[in-house]
Amino acid sequence: MKFRHLIAVLASVVALALLAIVVFLAVYSWPAIRMNGAGFLRRNTWNLGNLYSDPILRHGREVMPGASYGILFLIAGTLLSTLIAVILAIPVGVGAAIFLAEAVPAGMRSWISFFVEMLAAIPSVVFGLWGYVVVIPFLGHHLYPWMAHHLKFIPFFAGHSGSGYGLLTAGLVLCLMIVPLITATLRDALVTQLATQRDASLALGASRFETLWSVLLPGARRVLIGSSILATGRALGETMAVLMISGNALNYLPRNIYSPISTMASFIVSQLDSALQDPTGIAVRSLAEVALVLCVISVVVNGAARLLIYYHGRWSARMA
Amino acid sequence: MASLNPALSTLPLAAPRRRAWRRRIFDACGWGLCGLAFLCLGAATVWILATVVLHGLGALNWKMITQGTVGTGGGLMNAIEGTLILALGGIALALPPGLAAGIYLAEFDTGWLAPVIRFFSDVLVGVPSIVIGYFGYVTLVEDLGWGFSAAAGGIALAIIALPYITRGSEMAIRQVPREMRDAAYALGASDSRVVMSITVPLALPGVLTGVLLALAIAVGETAPLLYTAGWSNFLWNGHLIQEPVGYLTYAIWAFITEPFASAHALAYAAALLVTGFVLVISIFARLALDENTGWRRRMRG
Numbered sequence: 001m002k003f004r005h006l007i008a009v010l011a012s013v014v015a016l017a018l019l020a021i022v023v024f025l026a027v028y029s030w031p032a033i034r035m036n037g038a039g040f041l042r043r044n045t046w047n048l049g050n051l052y053s054d055p056i057l058r059h060g061r062e063v064m065p066g067a068s069y070g071i072l073f074l075i076a077g078t079l080l081s082t083l084i085a086v087i088l089a090i091p092v093g094v095g096a097a098i099f100l101a102e103a104v105p106a107g108m109r110s111w112i113s114f115f116v117e118m119l120a121a122i123p124s125v126v127f128g129l130w131g132y133v134v135v136i137p138f139l140g141h142h143l144y145p146w147m148a149h150h151l152k153f154i155p156f157f158a159g160h161s162g163s164g165y166g167l168l169t170a171g172l173v174l175c176l177m178i179v180p181l182i183t184a185t186l187r188d189a190l191v192t193q194l195a196t197q198r199d200a201s202l203a204l205g206a207s208r209f210e211t212l213w214s215v216l217l218p219g220a221r222r223v224l225i226g227s228s229i230l231a232t233g234r235a236l237g238e239t240m241a242v243l244m245i246s247g248n249a250l251n252y253l254p255r256n257i258y259s260p261i262s263t264m265a266s267f268i269v270s271q272l273d274s275a276l277q278d279p280t281g282i283a284v285r286s287l288a289e290v291a292l293v294l295c296v297i298s299v300v301v302n303g304a305a306r307l308l309i310y311y312h313g314r315w316s317a318r319m320a
Numbered sequence: 321m322a323s324l325n326p327a328l329s330t331l332p333l334a335a336p337r338r339r340a341w342r343r344r345i346f347d348a349c350g351w352g353l354c355g356l357a358f359l360c361l362g363a364a365t366v367w368i369l370a371t372v373v374l375h376g377l378g379a380l381n382w383k384m385i386t387q388g389t390v391g392t393g394g395g396l397m398n399a400i401e402g403t404l405i406l407a408l409g410g411i412a413l414a415l416p417p418g419l420a421a422g423i424y425l426a427e428f429d430t431g432w433l434a435p436v437i438r439f440f441s442d443v444l445v446g447v448p449s450i451v452i453g454y455f456g457y458v459t460l461v462e463d464l465g466w467g468f469s470a471a472a473g474g475i476a477l478a479i480i481a482l483p484y485i486t487r488g489s490e491m492a493i494r495q496v497p498r499e500m501r502d503a504a505y506a507l508g509a510s511d512s513r514v515v516m517s518i519t520v521p522l523a524l525p526g527v528l529t530g531v532l533l534a535l536a537i538a539v540g541e542t543a544p545l546l547y548t549a550g551w552s553n554f555l556w557n558g559h560l561i562q563e564p565v566g567y568l569t570y571a572i573w574a575f576i577t578e579p580f581a582s583a584h585a586l587a588y589a590a591a592l593l594v595t596g597f598v599l600v601i602s603i604f605a606r607l608a609l610d611e612n613t614g615w616r617r618r619m620r621g
Contacts, residue, residue: 002511003511004428007420007423008424010416011417011425011433013417014417014418014421015437018443018444021451024455024459025455025458028459095353095354095356095358096354096360098350100358103355115362116361116362116365118599118602121536122540122599123569124542125569125572126368126572126594126595129591130371132577133375134367134371176364210346236448237446238448239449244576265451265543269543284458288458291451291454291455298446301446302445310439
């Protein structure tokens with residue numbers, strides 16, 4: 001065998017790993033997919049049924065009586081917490097990227113950027129620890145009651161402000177976890193843009209900020225969109241931090257932004273122990289179905305972002 | 321001028337002045353908001369690190385790293401050992417395919433396979449770690465019957481580390497100047513000779529930096545290990561399967577929610593160890609990859 005082919009075979013393991021994840025999860029959860037049907041995504045009850053009685057037959061498959069598997073509340077929790085995180089992360093990420101690219105002296109830029117982008121290196125569970133120990137008491141006792149009282153004219157800001165575990169807390173911490181991804185990519189794109197564009201704009205009398213805002217930022221639009229989609233993918237799949245601060249709601253749709261939630265990723269961790277109590281095994285397979293749904297969503301989101309970025313790379317190479 | 325064109329002298333001067341003010345306000349607000357965004361990010365970084373360091377230093381002592389966990393107290397020696405076994409094992413498993421993929425993407429980027437591998441690798445980075453953990457659970461722990469074990473946890477971490485090693489190796493190998501390869505090929509060297517004797521040795525510092533970053537990721541992971549490695553209060557007995565292993569990130573997650581001060585001490589000490597390790601590796605990698613201080617400068621010079 002030629003060396004090149006040997007390397008190709010070994011390298012293919014990377015691609016096969018992703019295929020294996022999708023295929024094995026699909027095969028393992030297939031009985032659950034057939035039993036739960038399309039209602040899996042629409043129903044709002046995750047109920048293992050009566051574990052003390054005998055299994056009954058449903059669609060040719062043994063299940064516990066009363067068992068029902070629906071993950072609407074997980075989809076709502078996942079999408080809403082990600083939405084809050086991304087809505088907050090894009091302006092903060094863009095602002096910080098502009099500041100780092102243009103306001104910080106070039107000699108210090110590398111290390112100051114490194115300092116804030118270090119947030120991306122901190123493990124998820126450490127964010128969870130920080131959220132649990134420091135952020136939740138602060139938000140739950142001080143900020144949320146204040147917001148519920150003074151900002152109640154904004155939809156979903158009124159009502160019971162809860163204990164601090166919930167949708168907004170998850171969104172805020174997720175935002176901090178994904179902002180560095182946007183900032184780092186965009187800062188690079190701003191710094192490396194053609195100097196001629198910048199000089200032309202300045203020569204026309206635009207100020208430095210106008211140049212940034214009207215010339216450089218539009219030039220980096222595709223990079224911003226690509227990195228925002230990647231950041232969205234990261235927020236959709238975050239597990240440990242969300243698990244520790246979201247309140248792990250079950251079968252509950254959020255009423256306001258302080259409501260406890262669960263996300264698909266955190267639910268898999270919090271429910272496996274109880275799913276193992278189901279003697280028919282359908283609960284564990286339904287959890288695999290949750291993992292499969294999450295996996296497919298993240299593959300689609302990340303695939304789209306990568307194709308956008310690849311396309312941009314080829315496009316800008318042609319322009320240059 | 322005004323005498324040449326009487327219309328100019330009648331133009332209201334207020335409008336351009338107002339526009340100048342608007343522009344100045346737009347500028348000030350823009351810079352202010354950008355600075356504010358940066359400050360928020362910096363403040364959060366300081367706040368998180370301060371929380372971990374202050375609580376962690378209070379909890380860390382000699383006993384913490386020389387004793388195993390007893391109930392919800394004791395030390396973290398079992399977890400430190402487990403983290404090293406799982407992370408190093410995962411990296412060792414991921415290194416051959418990851419490095420091969422990096423070589424293939426950098427050196428043989430001509431056919432259809434390289435773009436496909438690059439795309440799959442980039443998408444794999446984005447697959448949530450809990451999905452990889454659950455995949456490990458259903459295949460290794462359940463179907464193969466390995467139980468919670470070092471092997472299952474190591475393989476889960478290897479899948480996490482794969483795309484990072486791939487990307488890091490590709491980037492490092494691409495830095496090797498084209499002329500080096502051309503010269504070797506011109507002398508009649510084969511593919512294997514060029515890769516093994518020229519490009520990989522030259523790119524080795526960069527490849528190792530990528531591997532270190534992957535190690536930092538592996539040490540900080542929790543979700544893929546919860547249902548593959550399990551947890552154990554005891555030191556590892558050398559069995560690859562059927563023997564759960566402890567690790568530091570589990571201690572952070574599980575012990576902070578216990579009501580006891582001894583359990584909190586375990587969680588804080590574990591958080592300091594994990595964060596410290598990850599940050600030291602990140603700083604080291606940053607220095608190594610830096611344009612001015614790192615190995616690239618030596619390659620240029």
